[in-house]
Amino acid sequence: METLIDRLKDHLNRAIIGQPDLTHELLVALIANGHVLLEGPPGIAKTTAAKALANAIDGHFQRIQFTPDLLPGDVTGSDIYQQETGQFSFIPGPIMNDIVLADEINRAPAKVQSALLEAMGEKQVTVGNNSYALPALFFVIATQNPIEQEGTYPLPEAQLDRFIMKINLGYPSAESELEVLRLVRQQDLHKTQQSKPQPLCKADDILDLQQKALALYMSESVEHYIVQLVMATRHPERYLDDATTNSNLIEFGASPRATLALDRCARANALLNGRDFVTPDDVRQIALPVLRHRVITSFEAQASGLSTDDLLSRLISHVPAL
Known part of the structure; x- marks a missing residue:
């Protein structure tokens, strides 16, 4: 009988060709209830890996493109004045999701990194005088490009230490790259017929795996x-x-x-x-x-x-x- 773990492995290995270590270590970090940092040159499926994992879980996924002009409120959310009531109300930011892709995290300034540090370490965000809890399944997949250093803000050691794993990615083999070429061509040919894949499990199923691992x-x-x-x-x-x-x-x-x-x-x-x-x-x-x-x-x-x-x-x- 095929287990949930087998189905997750198979799903990721079909979505990410030639990177078995990446798929395995992503699942390790997820089941270990940590966050993962992916580092590698552009175009080697870092973002694809995050999306494939998110598609496998029936939860809320959000991608945040980090840029130098990003503000903490753009990530955490902010208090917005409601003219009808004359009061401020909290509008959640993209961090308030089950799986969050922090794309090119080292392009964010220090204040944004500090807001993300609290979210990763405490599973909450603080806006004004109030703190808001993050989802029970809160998993950050951050990516960074080691080639370009101009316009980047290197992550401080305290921020790096919040990631349970750092996965370094290299280029695939010639055989794997040929397989990728053919797969993407087929996907492009049948793009109009493609529908969103059905998730393999719910967030509660992942939480259950996390408890089983601890036991x-x-x-x-x-x-x-x-x-x-x-x-x-x-x-x-x-x-x-x-x-x-x-x-x-x-x-x-x-x-x-x-x-x-x-x-x-x-x-x-x-x-x-x-x-x-x-x-x-x-x-x-x-x-x-x-x-x-x-x-x-x-x-x-x-x-x-x-x-x-x-x-x-x-x-x-x-x-x-x-």
Whole structure:
């Protein structure tokens, strides 16, 4: 019998050709009840991925195109004076939806990013003297382009830490790109006959999956393994004993929020893999996207040509599972 998870995987893999890691990690972040940051060059299906996921869930979806002239009220909503009543009433903004696509998030100024930070961290928005709760299923998919830096506002570390995962995307293979070409051509030929796809589940079904993931069994040894992985980002010299570790390669390691994120994502990963318990492999499989945006490498590491992913991959391979 095909499960809801199987149907979601199949739907995303048909919509996003040649990106199986992206579809899997999107579902991990969703079931882990976090938010995800997609980074990659233009035209590699970042927005398509967000729309495909939104189409699979019977909920409210909204895309916000971030620009330098955007105001916090354009995102959160604002109090509007009603002439008929002589009072102000709150008009909800696009953030008040189940799934929100924050397109090119690094083009938004600091005030807008602060408003989004509260929404992601507290699941509420504050307008004037009042706070308004966001939907129970509130999932932000943010995208950014690493190529263009002009006219952008780099996300501060506090904002990055609110994302449970950061997924780096590259170009598809030649075979996958050929499949994309043919698929899009067929869609364009039959555009007039296409209808909006029927959703596969409701928001409550996703909330139920989130609770099931939290209830999975995790042994004490796996808990210790998660903590040791995070500790390794703060003290890499304890795990890497070669000559390149004579200097401090990591300036700031991952925060305790990373430990919580690893726990939730490992549970979601185990659920997606069809198990009712968590293994060290579940942790290893998602450790890189969970940790890569929470670690700041030192000048020595950058001068040696070591990227954050390079260092983390080495640490993950050296930290033993108990």
